[in-house]
Amino acid sequence: MKQKNKLFVLLSAVILLLDIVYVLMNVRLEHASFESALVTDAEHMKSSYELAIEQQEQTMLAIATFIANEPTTTQLFYQGQQAIAAQRRGEPVTDAQINQYRQQLYQEVASAWSEVQKEFSARQLHYHIEPGDISFLRVHKREKFGDDLTAVRHTVVDTHQFKNSRSGFETGRVYSGIRGVVPVFLKDDDNANTTYVGALEVGTSFDIILDMLDNSLDIGAAALLTPAHVEQNMWPEAIASHFSEANRSCACFIEASSRSEVKEILAAITFAQPLPEIAVEAIQLNGNHFAVTSFPLRDYLGEQQPGLEPVGAILLWKNIDGQVAALQRSHWLNISFGIVGFFIIELLLYIAISKALRSQQHKDKLKRAAYQDSLTGLANRAALLDALNFLIKRQRQSDTLAACLYLDLDGFKAINDNFGHAAGDYLLTEISHKLTKALRSHDTVARIGGDEFVLLISALSNQEECLQLAQRLLALVNEPIPYKEQQLQVSASIGIIFLPSGESGINSAKIILAEADNAMYQAKRAGKNTIFVHEIST
Template sequence: MLTNPGSKNALLYVPLATICGFVISIALLARNDQINTTDISALVVGFSVALGLISLILARANAKLHKSLSEQEVAKHTLTKLSSAITNSGASIIITDSRGIIEYVNDKFVAMTGWTADEIRGNTISVLNPIESTETEDSLRLEPSCLGENWKGEVLCRGKGDQRFWAAVTISAVSNDCQQVTNYVLSGIDISDLKEVNRKMEQLALFDSLTGLANRRLFIDRLNQSIKSAKRHGNKIALLFLDLDQFKRINDTLGHDSGDMLLLTVADRLKSCVRSQDTVARLGGDEFTILLNDVDDAQDATTVAKHILKTLKEPIKLGQHEVIVSTSIGITLAPDDSSNSDTLMKNADLALYKAKEKGRDGYYFFTEELNIRAIKLLTLEQELRHALQFDEFTLLFQPQVHIKSGEINSVEALIRWHHPTRGRVSPDDFIAVAEETGLIVPIGEWVLKKACIEIKMLQQLTQFPLKVAVNLSARQFKDPKLETVIKEVLECSGLEPQFLELEVTESMLMDDIQSVIAQLNRIKATGVTITIDDFGSGYSSLSYLKRLPVDILKVDREFVRDIPDDLNDMEITSAVIAVAHKLNLKVIAEGVENIDQRDFLVINKCDYAQGYYFSKPLTFEDLYDYFCKIERISA
């Protein structure tokens, strides 16, 4: 048994020391002072047992000691690894105390900010805030009062020298055993490049690449927000839709670079006409929209529109050229006209087209009558498509006669539409709609093909070399495929090109003279005759007439109608005939209604005439009968 070393009955005492420094005494006690053989045997046995117990105790003690030493080594090694990881981390690491005072920064922080550890230590984290940073920068500010348990987000920071950079920051709280926060660990990575990429992507997605103005997507978003705000606060907003007048002519004449310069100048001027809370957007091409927030009434929008019209009229320098542009403006109000963004855009667009119809360089407010008209036009467009598909169109032919002999030289093909429920529809009621919607192109091709086929048939039936004149629309004339279409129609119908006359209005020739001449030459190359229709209605015709590859002039009916009562019309008509003949051009006077007009044209040596005095427009059958009668008379 174990006992203290001072026992008087001890037979044997052995002191043992552990490696931990503890002293253990082992003693064998006798029952009395006499030692006998039995006691010696007991001594040996007891001592052996005691040593076994001691060995077990020592083994356990040594095991615990080794475990403790291993844990310390592991902890020390782990701490070393953590320290190295923080020091060499790819992220910037800051450790502060519980008050936000910086105690430690790693090498990445030094590289990112330019501050050394000694320079930054002892400062609060607010030293990282840009000096002039405000909430409008959409960035949090690093302040000790903002520190919480855990947080992560994007922060605009500053380094030494006040250079700025964006960082993705994570803040973690460190607590002691009593759950009290003792430190904060801030880790951050520089995301400035990523923010710049995102900014550029947003710029591309929401802003016009040329002018930097809001694009359609951003404008519609702001329009929807303004509509909601107007509902909450009982305010009004105004939407202005703008389209530059004659932009295409300037762009085609001076080139696309000049066109871009013009658009940039217009964008800057538009921004100068509105307030900071308003939005100017470019939808594409030369179309702009303006959102006016918090207006009192239509007068506010009128004031802005007038200011825009005046500002845009100031000359714009484009390289060596100086141009003046005007604009047409359509205006709609919310909630007066609608509280739906799509409807407001449509309303402003309708008002814009009305402003153009009134003569351009002006503004027009949306009215419900415009909406009713738009619905009618949409219905008419659908019916026109149906008419084209189901062959509801027919052709009439009005003779063009030799002014002296009265013999038919050619006929003008005139389209007519017999509606299945509304009966005959006047061309004045559907040609403009067809032109606006683009349907005029397939309709025009139908007229061209139908006219050539029927005149060829009439030639075969009557053996008369009759010519046919077909009007080209503005869209058809600008179509780059027009030359191919003409060739295909001539080949399909079998009509020889010298029997086809194509009429283009004078107004169609007023844009880019070089492009016009090039297109006329392409048409002329097919072998057809070219006529300028409504001649005299333009403003600079005679100055470039000699440059145009044309064959015939048609005097506008407006100048013929009041002959012989209007001396001015008589002088204009006689002058046009004289100039045309000097240029070796033939002249056709249209709208001849009486003998006085016919006699005046004969005296002034006009070549051909067309009008009800000679013949009304005829159907194919009537025209055939006419030539049959002539043949019988001559026989």
């Protein structure tokens, strides 16, 4: 009884430990799956953001192209540009004359521009001239003109240089936004010749894009800018008008946000430095759970020169109360199943141990008396000796050849060490099946040790027939055996002793086994996975 109790307690402790490990592994896998789903969702949101930006850039370019192709405005723009060029050359052109062209251009586009702003949520219409980038007319802020933007408006500088369209995010003197810039050409009457006048820019703010993402995906969205970027590009009065102060949580300016809770979100998350290409963090805020996605914001210049530091970050957040509740329910189910399963196994274990101990003595007697290997079901040593003695006697009256093959597995210890004894037992069982199928019904195969097998082959026509069989056995043993998503593979070394017919053979089964064993070791010394034939001297 004490033995049964000790065994039951020991096995119960092992089962409990395995049960706890199983539950913990499931919980960990569920967390990993939950986090993977958050990352996938974040990637989709980032893709949606990038698509929205691209679409907005194309819209800005389309509007700019439409306005740039209007002959009247192009002519006025050309006249103003030519007046400035003449003044630079020292010709008698006054600022009043230049302003007259500027005023005429403004009056020509102002009313139509108001409609464009309402229809397409555009915020900026800006005419630029060379060299570098000089502001000619800000339709949205016409009192500001003539300033040099070469250092901050790289979309315009590249349009001047390459005479083609450019788009992207940039921060100007007044505000940050998505810009579309197109070249403006003056065509002669028959469109045969064109003269480059300057660049026309149409821009919009982040608010439009972030609100669109919020409405379509039900997510909060914000654009953040670094103080260094803002202070380098914007006029001080524009900074004071647009931003109250830098947010302390992120040391950044909030350029735009679709929801007022952005400051609370910023206070709850951790910004990695440097910011990775995409980061996801699950947070709890005011009793709700959110998945917060962040990734770098690069302006037009940063897109052209990837080595530059990002100018800010994009923040996207989504309520995940439903996902968190599902995760918690799954955890409780796992724990419940673990507890119920443990008690069921305990009950079955108690019944099994009780029955096993009551019959243990009887089973021990049966095993000692049996002639069968308990693992593989093959003949054991005792049965082999009987079969070999019978074969020796039969060979005295036979006119055919017989053989004793001693087969030892190569690399079996590594299977036990690397995969466990259960894997080793499984391998032995599978190889036993293969060996049995490879022999005829009147031949004998026995397992006499851990990885040692002996095969008795009778009624052979010649030695070549036996050698061909041995080669087939080597090939069978070499075949990989699938085990729990693993591949178990060993080879074999085979020693062969031939038993001639008549009275000339050895009459001792033990000597034959010993000689076959020696032949097997000769095969191992020859490099393993081979055959060695030992000739018996009579």
